Amino acid sequence: MPETKQRDVQVFLINTDTTVVRSRTWDRLKFEIEYALQRGTTANSYVIRGDKIALFDPPGESFTEVFLEALQARFDLKSIDYVILGHVNPNRGFTLKTLLELAPQITFVCSNPGAIALRSILPDQELDIKVVRGEETLDLGQGHRLEFALTPSPRWPAAICTYDPQTAILFTDKLFGSHICGNQVMDEGWTIYSEDRRYYFDCLMAPHARQVEKALDKLDAFPAKIYATGHGPLVRYGLLHLTNSYREWSKQQKTQELTVALLYASAYGNTGTLAQAIARGITKAGVAVECLNCEAAEPEEIQTVVEKADGFIMGSPTLGGHAPTQIQTALGIVLSTATKTKLAGAFGSFGWSGEAIDLIESKFRDAGYQLGFETIRVKFKPTEVTLQYCEEAGTDFAQALKKAKKARTSRKTVSESQAARTEQAVGRLIGSLCIVTTKQGELSGAMLADWVAQAT
């Protein structure tokens, strides 16, 4: 049994002017797919002290108290000039609100989507916001002239990375992180983190590999010596290797034979969490996923992604008895774009009536699409069990796509060539069908798999 320790905050000076403040949990923080390795996590915040002081990425609600206590013990909160947000989500609202009560002089620094999200999360606050668009710099003095890169993705449309040329530290927020808690601040002996880093990439980055590649291109401009990540140990010793791995893993996604378009919207994050679990199940089975957040995607982008994909899955929350407008628009594009041979799927989180999920499912059925899994309806926040179910549904969807492709290929092979009878028979074989069972703690699962092969 792993030792259960209290949540705490580790403060460490990375260099003369830069401090990392790591809010640590030794247990699994949330029931989200990326925490499934159950090795705890850290929410890393940073402080740069120039003539002006900037605080990066205060943690979510589960750490508000311990974080602010640790921060106050070392810094006068009233002297903080900027709070730089690598992403904005509702979970951060409580910490930011409490911080504002203690330090009302703060100016937030974030992207334009970040500013919109921040205003909706803190509707009753007077907010001083400096919006960055990628070209400007923020001079903190003492050589800390910060540069920015916009790195949006479907899960974090407001994402920015910040570079400090004085220290060659790149604040990467969600990129290059890992969910692992420990005393090590840097990644000396970094190969011990390889599995965690790969898992983190597979869960969080693989479904939007295209945007990861764009981000990597932008970050190339910064000669960073340290990646100050939002989670897990900071990347110093394994920096080059991890950067190359991100390139390679993203490329692998693009070269998969089959792709699924996963379109969703999520006002409070629940449908987004389901989407992430379904995506993980699909990529695990060797099929690529292209995630699109309908709130941020352009209609042309939706059309292109759906056209190219072999299957499509749509997820929506129900708000006021309806699907959000962006989902209704995306649904129209999907229905007019996707050929009837494509496999479809529907899911969503709801509170009491769930009309949006019914709408998506009925439109898909009426249009004649075959569904790759039974429609997933989850009340409010998903549990560990529902997420496991979603992951398995994703894998089933991927298997169904592969099977359909194999069947198409073998039919083609047999009809096009006058192959020998034995070869024809082999061509018709779709492979063995196995039941793979798993058990971890209270959780157990089983799924049909056609990708099991004998090793020797």
Ligand SMILES: Cc1cc2nc3c(=O)[nH]c(=O)nc-3n(C[C@H](O)[C@H](O)[C@H](O)COP(=O)(O)O)c2cc1C
């Ligand atoms: C303003 C508001 C309106 C809602 N209306 C409905 C509704 O009409 N029917 C329903 O089943 N759930 C309703 N819900 C519950 C949401 O669907 C539920 O909270 C869901 O988990 C949100 O998913 P999301 O986190 O992906 O945005 C409503 C929630 C809010 C905040």
